[in-house]
Amino acid sequence: MGTACILDAVLHHQHSRGAGRSGAVTDRILQNPKDFAQLFAPFFGMNIANQFQELLTQHLLIAADLVNAAKNGETEKADIARQKWYQNADEIARFLSSIQPCWSEARWKEMLYSHLQMTEQEAVLRLQGNYAADIEAFNAIENEALQMANYMFCGFLHSRVPRHRPCF
DSSP: OHHHHHHHHHHHSOOSTTSHHHHHHHHHHTTHHHHHHHHHHHHHOHHHHHHHHHHHHHHHHHHHHHHHHHHTTOHHHHHHHHHHHHHHHHHHHHHHHHHOTTSOHHHHHHHHHHHHHHHHHHHHHHHTTOHHHHHHHHHHHHHHHHHHHHHHHHHHHHHHSOOSSOOO
């Protein structure tokens, strides 16, 4: 849900660290990758945890760049940010599948790409002031985030209890 909060900070406030509510929201959201690193460390070690933290931090910063560019009507910058966002998703999927064999790179890509598409659509809806549809989109994103969390948990479980079958 961190990306959705970054969207809120960018769409409704000035995006700069330390600038009022936006800075506080951004600072809190950028804590999420650190929280994930703490979760990853006992299962995969600090090196892997730090690598994931960096990938997730980039995910959030690229999202902010994309929304800022779209909000300012800078189509070329938005296209470049979108391309970086999908490249980052590819890197995350590749990374996760490399550290846990039960995690499928293709499955992570599928979930991450869907997440990016829905998140960008939510930003568009919010920019258009279509708040009812924005809420529906947020609910879909939340549901997908829970599915991703379940898939991730399965990998954590498999790291402690080896099995020969992939996570659902």
